[in-house]
Amino acid sequence: MAQSQEQSKDFGFGEEQALLKDQARKFIEDNQPLLALRAATKGTEDPYHGDERRGSFDVAAWHEMVALGWTALAVPEAAGGLGMSLVTAVAVAEEIGRGAMPTPLTSTLQSTFVLRQASEQDAKSQQAIEWLKKIVEGSSASLAIQGASGSLEVDATDITVKNNKLNGVACYVQDIQKVDFLVVSAKEAGHLKLFCVELNAEGVDVSYDRIVDLTRDQGRVSFSDVTATCIAESGEDVLNGALPALLTLVSADIAGGCEWLLQTTAAYAKVRTQFDRPIGFFQAVKHPIVNMMIAVDESRSLTYAAAAAYDADSDTCHRAAHFAKSNASDSAEFCANRATQLHGGIGFTWEHDVQIYHKRVMHSQQLFGDGYWQRQMAANYL
Amino acid sequence: MAEQETAEQKDFRQQCRAWLQENRPPPTAMPLPQAAYEVTTQAHRNYLVDWQAKCFEAELIATDVSRDYGGHGHDGLQQIASSEVRRANVPYFINWIGLGMAAPTLLIHGTEAQKKTYLPTIFTGEDIWCQGFSEPGAGSDLVNLQTSAVRDGDNWVINGSKVWTSLGQLAKYMLLLARTDKNDKYNGITYFIGPMEHEGVTVKPIHKMTGEAGFNEVFLDNVVIADHMRIDEVGLGWKVAMSTLTSERGAAQGVGAVASSNSPFAAIESLIELAKRKTRNGKPMWDDSLWRDKLVKLYERTEAAAQNARRTRINALNGGAMRIPLQGKVTGTELGQELHQLALSMLGMESSLYIGDPNAENDGSWLLGYMNTYTGTISGGSSEIQRNILGERVLGLPKSK
Numbered sequence: 081m082a083q084s085q086e087q088s089k090d091f092g093f094g095e096e097q098a099l100l101k102d103q104a105r106k107f108i109e110d111n112q113p114l115l116a117l118r119a120a121t122k123g124t125e126d127p128y129h130g131d132e133r134r135g136s137f138d139v140a141a142w143h144e145m146v147a148l149g150w151t152a153l154a155v156p157e158a159a160g161g162l163g164m165s166l167v168t169a170v171a172v173a174e175e176i177g178r179g180a181m182p183t184p185l186t187s188t189l190q191s192t193f194v195l196r197q198a199s200e201q202d203a204k205s206q207q208a209i210e211w212l213k214k215i216v217e218g219s220s221a222s223l224a225i226q227g228a229s230g231s232l233e234v235d236a237t238d239i240t241v242k243n244n245k246l247n248g249v250a251c252y253v254q255d256i257q258k259v260d261f262l263v264v265s266a267k268e269a270g271h272l273k274l275f276c277v278e279l280n281a282e283g284v285d286v287s288y289d290r291i292v293d294l295t296r297d298q299g300r301v302s303f304s305d306v307t308a309t310c311i312a313e314s315g316e317d318v319l320n321g322a323l324p325a326l327l328t329l330v331s332a333d334i335a336g337g338c339e340w341l342l343q344t345t346a347a348y349a350k351v352r353t354q355f356d357r358p359i360g361f362f363q364a365v366k367h368p369i370v371n372m373m374i375a376v377d378e379s380r381s382l383t384y385a386a387a388a389a390y391d392a393d394s395d396t397c398h399r400a401a402h403f404a405k406s407n408a409s410d411s412a413e414f415c416a417n418r419a420t421q422l423h424g425g426i427g428f429t430w431e432h433d434v435q436i437y438h439k440r441v442m443h444s445q446q447l448f449g450d451g452y453w454q455r456q457m458a459a460n461y462l
Numbered sequence: 463m464a465e466q467e468t469a470e471q472k473d474f475r476q477q478c479r480a481w482l483q484e485n486r487p488p489p490t491a492m493p494l495p496q497a498a499y500e501v502t503t504q505a506h507r508n509y510l511v512d513w514q515a516k517c518f519e520a521e522l523i524a525t526d527v528s529r530d531y532g533g534h535g536h537d538g539l540q541q542i543a544s545s546e547v548r549r550a551n552v553p554y555f556i557n558w559i560g561l562g563m564a565a566p567t568l569l570i571h572g573t574e575a576q577k578k579t580y581l582p583t584i585f586t587g588e589d590i591w592c593q594g595f596s597e598p599g600a601g602s603d604l605v606n607l608q609t610s611a612v613r614d615g616d617n618w619v620i621n622g623s624k625v626w627t628s629l630g631q632l633a634k635y636m637l638l639l640a641r642t643d644k645n646d647k648y649n650g651i652t653y654f655i656g657p658m659e660h661e662g663v664t665v666k667p668i669h670k671m672t673g674e675a676g677f678n679e680v681f682l683d684n685v686v687i688a689d690h691m692r693i694d695e696v697g698l699g700w701k702v703a704m705s706t707l708t709s710e711r712g713a714a715q716g717v718g719a720v721a722s723s724n725s726p727f728a729a730i731e732s733l734i735e736l737a738k739r740k741t742r743n744g745k746p747m748w749d750d751s752l753w754r755d756k757l758v759k760l761y762e763r764t765e766a767a768a769q770n771a772r773r774t775r776i777n778a779l780n781g782g783a784m785r786i787p788l789q790g791k792v793t794g795t796e797l798g799q800e801l802h803q804l805a806l807s808m809l810g811m812e813s814s815l816y817i818g819d820p821n822a823e824n825d826g827s828w829l830l831g832y833m834n835t836y837t838g839t840i841s842g843g844s845s846e847i848q849r850n851i852l853g854e855r856v857l858g859l860p861k862s863k
Contacts (some may be wrong), residue, residue, distance in 0.1 A: 090776050098778035256789065347859040360859035367849045369857060374789055377781070381769035382762070402764040455758040456751060462734060462761060 092167045093386040107148070108179035113142050113295075114433055117182060120292055125430050130459035135257035135288070136398025137153060143218070147354040148184060152216045154192045156199060160211035165195070166325050170332040174383075177336025180433075180440050182295045184220040184258035186329055191221035191263045193325035198312040201321060208311040209231070211276045220258060221276075223326075224250035224301055225265040226239075226245040227318065232449040234319040239303060240267040241273060244310065246283075246303040246410040254447070256286055256299035264308065265315055282306070293358075293443035294436055324401035325391045327454070331383040331401075331408035332445045337441045338376045338411050340431035341419040345369055346436065348423055359422075368418050375411040382407045399461035406454035412441035413451075467542075470676025475542050481520045482550035496827070496834055498558040499628035500676040502667070507590075507632050510556035514587030515524035522547055523561065523718035524585040527569070533717075544718055551595075551725060559629060560584040560591035560718035562601035569717075571653070571694040571702050580655065581637070581846050584716070592625040594656055594737035595703065602847050605647055605700060608783070609682060611640035611654065618654065618692070620662075620685040626841060630665045633658050639699050651699035654690040654737060662686070672833045726768060729798070730761050733805055736823070740808065747808060760801050767793060778790055785856045794849040795838030 120136035120435040141392050145151065154169045155161020166347055169189050192215055196210035215221060227238035228251050239248035244268050253262065256279075264275045277284065288299045297457040312318040349360030359365045386404035416438040420427040427434045449457070467475070490509050494502055501510065517523055519699040527533025555561060565584050568577055582588035600607040609622025610857070620640055627636070637658035643650030662685040667675035694702050734757055737748040747753045767790070773779050774786045779824040805828040806813040815822035816829055839845050 089535055089772065091772070091779075093776055093779060101778065108467050118497075313704055346859060349859055360853070360857075360862050361862060363846070363850070366732055366853040366862060367846070369851045369859065370849045373785070373852065373857065377770060377773075377786060377789060378763065378766035378793075380779070381773045382766050384773060385765070385769040387752070400765075403765055406759070406764060451759075452755060455755050458758050458762065459748075459754050462758065 087388050087394060089394040091384040092165055092391050093171070094385065095390075097168050098151075098169050100168060101175060103148070104150070104172045104175035105178070107144070108175055108181055110324055111179075111181070113138065113139065113141075113181040113183075114436060117180075117294060117436070127290075130421040134294060135255075137184070139257055140186075142183060142220070145183065145185060146218045151188050151192075151220070154189055154233040155211070155212045155216050156196055159199070159209045160216045161192075161212065163186045164327060165387070165391040166328060167202070167384065167391055169193075169388045170328055170383060171328045173332040177333035177440075178340050178446075179439055180295050180337060180340070182258075182286065184222065184255040185334055187255040187259060188215060188223040189329055190223055190326050191215070193262050193329075194223065194318065194322045195311060197322040197325075198318045198377075199223050201317055202314055204311050204313055207276075207309050208441075209309070211263075211309070211311060211402065219260040220255070221261050221263060222255050223252055223261040224253045224262045226250065226252045232453055233324065235258065235265070235267070235272045235275060235316055236264040237267060237272070239264060241266040241268045241275070241308075243378040246275060246277070246306040246308050248250065249300055249302045251300050252289075253301050254371060255295045256301065257288065261462045262301065263311070265319065272319070273310055274312035274315040274318060276311050277292075277303075277306055277308040281308070283456075289439065291443065293439045295440045296443060303376055318363070318368075318411055323448075324386060327401040327405040327448055328383055328386045328390065330444055331379065331386065331404040334408040334412045334444045335380045335383050337437050338372070338379065338408075338415040341415045341434070341437050341441070342369070342372045342376050344417045345422050352424075365422055368422065372415045372418050375414050379404070379411040380419070395460070399458050400462070402454040402458035405448065406451040406458065409445045409449075411452040412445040427452065468538075470702075471539065471542055472537075473684045475540050475546060478520070478522060478543050478546035479550070481522075482519055482546060482552060484794050485516060485520070486550070486552055487516075490630065493825070494553060495674065495676070496831055497837070498554045498556050499837070500834070501556055501629065502631065502675050505828050507556065510553060511587040511590075513553050513556060517547070517555070518586050521690055523555070524565075524581075525718060526582070527585070527717055532578045532585050533567070536729040547718075548725065551728070555587070555719065556629075556632075557584060557587045557590050558719060559593050559633075559637070560587075560589070560635075561717050562634070563593060564591045565719075566694065567653075567702065570705070573690075575690065576655070576693070589627055589634040589638065589748045591631050591635045592627050592629045592658070592680075594627060594636040594638040596626045597623060598625050603842055604703075607639055607641060607651065609638075609640045610644075611642050611652055611687075613642075613689075614686075616689050618687045618689065620654075620656070620687060623684040624680040624682070625668070625678075627665075627678045627680045628676060630658070631667060631675075634640070639703055642699075643694055646697070648700050649697045651703075652696050653693040653699035654687055655693060655700045656682075656685070657691070660685050660687070671836075672830055672834070673853070676837075679812060708822055720744065720794060726764055727761075729801055730757070730764050733801065733808070735759070736805070736808060753808065760797070760804065763793075765795055767797065782856065788848075788852055791842065792839075792845045792852070795835065796845060799832070799839055802828060802835050806832055 116138050152161040153164045157163040173186055195212045197206045199205045227236050261278045283304040285302045288301050291298050349365055350358050352359050382404040386400040389400040419434050420438055423434055426432050521534045522543040524533035525536050525543045529535040597607050605693050611618045611620050638654040638656030639651055641650055662683040664681040666679045668677055670676050691771040737753055738746050740747050812823055817826040850862050854861050
C-alpha cells in the first residue's frame with residue numbers, strides 16, 4: 081500500500097499547460113456551444129414523438145480546434161504530434177466539460193492514448209503510428225470496445241476476428257456521428273486484439289441510440305466481414321495500459337461540468353429571493369452548495385494526481401485513476417442532484433441550462449464505470 | 463516544470479530523516495493520549511516536553527524563525543522539517559497551541575520585547591500555552607465574549623471565565639481575549655498574554671464523554687496583568703484573533719507546529735488491515751464488497767485531501783488562494799469521524815469493549831478515537847461555522863450571521 085509517490089509537486093502542470101487551458105476556456109466561451117445546441121435541438125423535447133437524432137456539433141469549431149493543435153497534443157512526436165502529457169490533455173478536457181461542448185475531442189484523445197500505448201509497447205507499433213498520423217491530419221476517432229451487456233472489463237467485446245475480418249456488434253460507442261474512424265477491440269480465438277477501421281469502410285453499419293444527454297451521441301456499430309488494420313496484438317495489455325488515461329479524461333470532463341454546476345448554483349442563490357432574502361443566506365441552501373465545492377475539489381485534485389501518476393509511469397497510476405473516476409462519478413451524481421434541487425422549479429425545466437449539464441455529467445458518471453465499479457477495481461491495488 | 467529541491471534542502475531533509483530515525487523516543491509506561499490537547503498527567507507532560515526540546519535542538523522546530531527570537535535562522539527549511547516529522551510517526555509536540563497559535567500571533571503582532579521574552583520557551587516547550595477564547599456564552603458566536611479587562615494604571619484587571627481550555631492545567635500562559643469596551647462588539651475586544659500562575663486564576667478540569675479530563679474551565683477573578691502583556695492595540699483583539707485563525711495553518715507551519723504526527727493514511731491503512739484479518743460469513747471482511755466499497759471510498763478521500771494540498775500551490779488550478787485551505791478543517795475532521803464510525807461497525811459487538819477490557823481490539827482505541835473525533839468537528843469553529851465561512855468567503859454567498 082504505497083502512498084502517493086514522489087512525483088512532480090505541480091502535477092507537471094506548468095506555464096504551458098496554464099496557457100493552453102486559458103486558451104481552451106476562451107475559445108469555448110466565445111463559441112457559445114449551448115446556443116448552437118439549443119438551436120439544433122429546438123422542437124425535439126418530446127421524447128414520445130418524432131425520431132429526432134441528436135449529435136449535432138459545430139464542425140467549423142472542430143476544424144479550428146484541430147488547427148489549434150488540440151487533437152495532436154498527445155500524439156507522439158514520432159507520428160508528427162506534440163507528444164505532450166496526459167496532464168495537458170486533462171487541462172483541455174476539463175474545459176470541454178465546463179462548456180458542455182458537443183465535440184469528438186475527448187473520444188479522439190482517448191483513442192490517441194490507446195494508439196499511443198500500442199505504439200510504445202506492441203509489436204504492431206508501426207501500424208498504430210500510421211493511425212496516429214491520421215489524427216494529426218484532422219481525423220477524429222472513438223473507441224468501440226464494449227459489448228451489448230455493457231460489461232466494463234477491458235476484454236468485454238462481442239466482436240470476433242478471423243483472417244483479419246471483423247464480425248459482431250460494438251455497443252455504447254461515443255460520438256459515433258462525429259468521428260471518422262474507430263479503435264475496435266475484437267477476439268481472435270479468445271485472444272484480445274485491437275484494430276482500426278474507417279467508419280465508412282465496407283461492412284460497417286451504424287445505428288444510433290436515443291440517449292438523454294443532449295451534448296453527446298452514441299450508437300451501435302455492426303461489423304460484417306470488415307477488413308481492418310491490426311494495431312495491437314496484445315490488446316488486453318494495451319487497453320489496460322491506456323485505461324488510466326481513459327478514466328482520467330472522463331474525470332476531467334466531469335470536474336469541469338461540476339464546477340459549472342457549482343458556480344451556477346452559487347450565482348443563483350445570490351439573486352433568487354424568498355422570504356425577503358437571497359436564498360443563499362439560508363444555511364439549508366448555503367451548506368449543500370459548500371458540499372458541492374468540497375466534492376468538486378476532491379475530484380479535480382484526484383484527476384490531476386491521476387494524470388501526473390500516468391505521466392510519471394508510476395506503479396500507482398491505475399489506483400490513482402480508479403480513485404479519480406470513483407470520486408468524479410460520485411461528484412457528478414451529487415452536484416447534479418443538488419444543482420437541480422436548489423434551483424427549484426426552474427432547474428427542472430427544459431429551458432434552463434442546468435438540465436443540459438445534469439444529463440451530461442450523469443452520462444459521464446457511467447462511462448467506463450461508476451463509483452461502485454471503480455472502487456471494486458481500486459481495491460485490487462490496496 | 464516540477465519544483466526541485468535545492469541541494470541545501472535535500473541535505474537538510476536527509477539530516478532530519480536520519481536524526482528522527484536515531485532519536486525516536488522509547489514508548490511511555492502508560493500509553494500517550496491520542497492527541498496533544500488530551501494530555502493531563504505530569505509524567506506525560508515531562509516526557510513530551512523533553513521530546514519537544516530535543517526536536518528543537520535538532521532544528522525541527524522554529525527552523526526558519528530568526529535567531530533573535532530563539533529560532534534557528536534558516537530560510538525555506540521548516541516545511542521540510544515538518545514533513546519529515548509527520549512522516550517519521552513520532553510523538554506529537556505538546557506545545558501545539560504555543561507553536562500553532564501563540565508563536566504566529568506574536569511574530570505578526572507582538573512587540574520586540576514580547577517576541578524576545580516569550581518565543582524561545584514556546585519553541586523548547588518549556589512554557590506550555592493554552593487558548594482562552596471560548597466562554598460559556600460565547601462558542602460559535604465568539605464575538606459575544608464577556609470576560610472583562612478594566613484598565614488600572616499600568617495594569618489590567620480581568621474578570622470572567624473561559625471554557626474548553628485544553629492544556630489549561632499544564633499551561634503557563636493563555637492566549638486571552640477580553641472585553642475592553644462593552645458598547646462595541648467587534649472593536650471592544652483586546653488580546654492579552656494571560657499568565658496562568660497569577661493569583662485569581664482557578665483551573666477546574668472538565669471530563670469529556672470519553673471520561674478523560676482533556677480540558678478545563680478557567681475562572682479569572684480579579685486577575686492583574688501588566689499592560690506590557692497586551693498584544694497589539696486596545697480594541698484590535700478580534701482582528702488579531704481572526705487574522706491568526708485564518709492564517710493558522712500556514713503560519714503554524716512556519717514555526718513547525720505538527721498537530722498530529724501520524725501519516726494521514728495510518729488510520730485507513732490499519733482499518734483495511736483489520737478488514738483483511740477479521741472474518742464475517744466465513745470470509746475476510748475485505749473480501750465482502752460492502753465493506754470494501756466503504757473502505758476504498760475512505761482511502762480515496764484521504765488521498766483527495768493529500769492531493770488537495772498539492773493542488774493548493776498551483777495558482778492556475780486552485781480556484782483562489784483560500785478555497786482549498788479553508789476546506790481542510792471541515793473535511794479532515796469529518797473524514798476522521800466517518801472512518802471511526804466505520805471501524806465501530808466493522809468491530810460489531812467488539813466495539814462495545816472499552817479501554818482496559820482484555821478483549822478490546824487495540825485496547826478500545828477505535829471507540830476512544832471515535833468519541834474524540836467530536837473535538838475536531840466542534841472545536842476551533844464547528845463544521846457548521848466552517849461551512850458558513852466557506853460559503854461566504856469563497857463563494858460570496860450572503861452572510862448568515
